[in-house]
Amino acid sequence: MASSSTTLLSLFLFLFLNLNLSESRLTLDYYQKRCPQFQQIVQQTITSKQIQSPTTAAATLRLFLHDCLLPNGCDSSILLSSTPFTKTERDNDINLSLPGDAFDVIVRIKTALELACPNTVSCSDILVTATRDLLIMLGGPHFNVYLGRRDGRSSISTTVNGFLPKPTMSISEITKIFTNRGFTVEEMVALSGAHTVGFSHCSEFxxxxxxxxxxxxxxxxxxxxxxxxxxxxDYRNNPSLSVFNDIMTPNKFDNVYFQNLPKGLGVLKSDHGLFSDPITRPFVETFAADQDRFFRVFAKSMEKLSLLGVKTGRRGEIRRRCDQIN
Incomplete structure (x- = not known):
């Protein structure tokens, strides 16, 4: 009798542990059986949105960076709206300029997925997949997206402070933000190459x-x-005035951004700093001369960034709406 109880207990523990492991494992094909339409719905939605609003890709990339660099990692906490009791990351001063097109494309994808596969796909997985696929649409490199994330249940504005690079920061300050998160200087410079698309508001420079x-x-x-x-x-009267970060090929993901810097064609203080700083300048010169090298390091860095602080299993939830917890 005791032996039978022990056997049942061992079996229970085995099943429990394996269920937890399967919940916690990120895989490339996580939705193959759970939501077979996942990739198709993402593709259809981002294509329609990018054609309608060509700034969507750069906007989504920025949203992704602002979510994953924070201490809580890639948990789509940046998408949560403030409540009367809590001011969220989204409403921190540095995030107020995040473009609306990025939030909109995530909402569109989530709405379509909830109709096809209710309560199955996390907002976190949507954000990283949409970012990767939009970058490819602009000519950028492919990187692996491991899926099975859960969404975070917390978003507090004050946690943002000091964890996101500002255009007014020195290169040493920006480098510290990335190295503290486990990135090399080369990877930081490569991620800065995201400025090859998108725009900056005049007020920033x-x-x-x-x-x-x-x-x-x-x-x-x-x-x-x-x-x-x-x-x-007229930027004082019109705060929305902005210019392209890369004036040569603003809608193409390439290495022209790095080629612009030695010519004095960087927009932000931080752009110029990458070329003037003796530690980062060699990487700028390498990426300017070798687009393949830039793409390889950028893809590796994006995959690395997409895995920071990922929540799985019971550590998070699958939000029914991306802007509020369940």
């Missing part, structure tokens, strides 16, 4: 282009500064 000090003026190409001043002339 006007202090630079209207500064007449010799150190600032020598960083920018003189004709480029003149063009930026014209484009941003």
């Amino acid at each position: 006007t202090s630079e282009i209207y500064n007449n000090s010799s150190s600032v003026s020598s960083s920018y190409n003189p004709r480029f500064v003149e063009g930026l001043r014209k484009a941003c002339g």
Whole structure:
């Protein structure tokens, strides 16, 4: 009798542990049986949205970076809306300029998936998959997306402070943010290459282009500064004024961003810093000369970033709506 009880207990523990392991394991084909339409729905939705709003890809990439770099990692906490009791990450000052197109495309995908496969696909998996596929649409590199994440249940504005790079930061400050999260300097520079697409608001760099000090003026190409001043002339009355980060190929994911930096065609202070800093400059020069190298390091870094702080099993949930916990 005792032997039979022991056998049953051992069997129970075996099944329990294996269920937990299967819940916690990220795989490339996680939704193959759970939601066979997953990839098709993502593809159809992002294609439609990108055609409608060509800034969607760059916007989604930025949203992804702002979610995964935080201490709680890739758990789509950036998508949660504030409540009367809690100000979320989304409403931290640094995130107020996150473009609406990125939030919209995630909502569209989630809505379609909830109709096809209710309570099955997490917002976290949607965000990383949409980011990867949108980048490929712009000519960027493929990287593996391991699936099976759960969504976080917490999002607090104050946790953002000090964990996201600001355009006014020095390169040493930005480097520290990434190295503290386990990235090398080369990987940090590669991820900065995300600026090869997208735009920056004039308010983020006007202090630079209207500064007449010799150190600032020598960083920018003189004709480029003149063009930026014209484009941003009315920024005080129109805070939404912005310019492309890469003026040469703004809608193509390539290495032209790095080729622009030695020519003084960087928009932000942090862009110029990558080339002027002796530690990061060699990587800028390598990526400018070798797009394949840039793509390889960028893809590796994005995969690494997508796995930071991932929640699985009971550590998270599958939200029914991406902007609120269940």
